[in-house]
Amino acid sequence: MTPFVKMHGLGNDFVIMDGRRSPLGITPARAAAIADRRHGVGCDQLIVLEPAADGTPGEPGAFMRILNPDGSEAGACGNATRCVAHLLFGEAGADRATIRTVSGLLPATRGADGRITVDMGPPRLDWQSVPLAFPADTLHLPLSRGPVADPAACSMGNPHATFFVPALDALPLAAIGPSLEHDPIFPERANIGFVQAIAPDHLRLAVWERGAGLTLACGSGACAALVNAHRRGLAARRATVALPGGELVIEWRETDGHVLMTGPVATAFTGALDLDGYPA
Numbered sequence: 001m002t003p004f005v006k007m008h009g010l011g012n013d014f015v016i017m018d019g020r021r022s023p024l025g026i027t028p029a030r031a032a033a034i035a036d037r038r039h040g041v042g043c044d045q046l047i048v049l050e051p052a053a054d055g056t057p058g059e060p061g062a063f064m065r066i067l068n069p070d071g072s073e074a075g076a077c078g079n080a081t082r083c084v085a086h087l088l089f090g091e092a093g094a095d096r097a098t099i100r101t102v103s104g105l106l107p108a109t110r111g112a113d114g115r116i117t118v119d120m121g122p123p124r125l126d127w128q129s130v131p132l133a134f135p136a137d138t139l140h141l142p143l144s145r146g147p148v149a150d151p152a153a154c155s156m157g158n159p160h161a162t163f164f165v166p167a168l169d170a171l172p173l174a175a176i177g178p179s180l181e182h183d184p185i186f187p188e189r190a191n192i193g194f195v196q197a198i199a200p201d202h203l204r205l206a207v208w209e210r211g212a213g214l215t216l217a218c219g220s221g222a223c224a225a226l227v228n229a230h231r232r233g234l235a236a237r238r239a240t241v242a243l244p245g246g247e248l249v250i251e252w253r254e255t256d257g258h259v260l261m262t263g264p265v266a267t268a269f270t271g272a273l274d275l276d277g278y279p280a
């Protein structure tokens, strides 16, 4: 049997498995089966920890592989990064850790109130880094669907488009999300955020996630939303981002251009599963 921890960040939920001592051999098909909410454990993303030697000597660290419920691999997952940091803090009796992803090293710290801050690194703003299928101004993409148009785009290690809307509640997100996610302008698909700018320090956000659909929260999406809102003059460099599952505080730091994400984590339960019971 293979143990797992079921955690979430504002309701964006994860099955976290530890492959640091021996590889778990999680294929895309097996990830999809584990993530299935009827036949498996169920989650928005499956997270597999793998060995990572880098980071600060003496500080706990791990490589975090991120798998969507459709089996696709992602380069960033903000909410899961906080959850992995929480686990590493507990293992080492520390309140600092470094998590490696395919997109880079993410330092994490725990604050006095228990919330966890992750340095998600700098946003990538050029069209090739999002990526887009052709040269375009990432501040104003030639893209529209139904009532939304003219998004901005950036990468936080994964692709994000951000639409700005007068009101979130009336949007047909489930109707327009899939075709936007798969629009040919995004050769690697994209996470699609919808922002209602309440004030320069307060954004409302809903995200149709690539490979997962509507989630209660999206950490990298909140980072992209703040960055794109600031680029469009709709937000300060620091704002509270209110998602359906709760609030994150996002800062696009002026000194080094890194994006800091602060928010809570929660452990729902632990369990164990027989990997051989899932398709290889």
Ligand SMILES: N[C@H](CCC[C@H](N)C(=O)O)C(=O)O
Binding pocket: 012, 044, 045, 066, 068, 073, 074, 075, 076, 077, 078, 079, 080, 158, 159, 191, 209, 210, 211, 212, 215, 217, 218, 219, 220, 221
């Ligand atoms: N669906 C995303 C990965 C998870 C992102 C989200 N759960 C977060 O907290 O950042 C993608 O394919 O890029």
